[in-house]
Amino acid sequence: MEEKQGLDSIKHFVKKNNLHKLGFNPLEYATNVVEELLELLTDMESKEAREFAKATVDRWVKVYNIDVKKIQEHKAIDSIGDIIVFSTDAIMKNEYCVDCVLTEIGKEINSRKQDPEQAKRWAEEGPQQGEKWQKDLNQSQEEKYQADFTNCKLSSFLNEKEKVAEDYNSDSWLIERFNKVK
Numbered sequence: 156m157e158e159k160q161g162l163d164s165i166k167h168f169v170k171k172n173n174l175h176k177l178g179f180n181p182l183e184y185a186t187n188v189v190e191e192l193l194e195l196l197t198d199m200e201s202k203e204a205r206e207f208a209k210a211t212v213d214r215w216v217k218v219y220n221i222d223v224k225k226i227q228e229h230k231a232i233d234s235i236g237d238i239i240v241f242s243t244d245a246i247m248k249n250e251y252c253v254d255c256v257l258t259e260i261g262k263e264i265n266s267r268k269q270d271p272e273q274a275k276r277w278a279e280e281g282p283q284q285g286e287k288w289q290k291d292l293n294q295s296q297e298e299k300y301q302a303d304f305t306n307c308k309l310s311s312f313l314n315e316k317e318k319v320a321e322d323y324n325s326d327s328w329l330i331e332r333f334n335k336v337k
Contacts, residue, residue, distance in 0.1 A: 161254035164261020255307035
């Protein structure tokens with residue numbers, strides 16, 4: 156099978172694990188975003204960040220009297236899209252190739268195995284709404300791919316003329332150029 160590139164590698168992970176069939180839960184999504192922000196800004200490990208993020212979102216629900224059933228789909232999609240824009244901008248500000256970064260992330264998450272007990276339950280009953288896909292904590296390090304963003308830094312594979320290209324992160328030639336170099 157041909158290796159997926161960029162966003163396609165992320166979509167492959169979602170589809171192969173049937174995560175898209177869980178349905179959208181705005182509180183679960185917000186918890187995931189807060190968890191990742193905590194990992195970015197603090198030295199919290201994933202489990203601790205997850206617990207704190209869940210408590211934070213639960214508090215917001217109470218303080219702001221949030222009724223999930225009243226959240227408009229259009230508003231949710233617009234907010235999620237804005238987060239994608241901010242994330243893309245942040246990657247580009249750090250002078251990384253967005254497609255390359257997403258490809259590396261895709262390789263890493265696609266190398267992960269699901270927790271065997273959860274995988275068995277999901278095969279028999281299907282995933283439950285709001286349930287997060289769990290990694291197999293016993294999967295060996297040799298089986299897991301660790302994302303390597305070294306070659307995603309634009310300076311690692313672009314010549315001076317290419318570096319000044321105004322749309323370097325939006326052109327398909329960039330990922331093709333990266334693939335020729337690696």
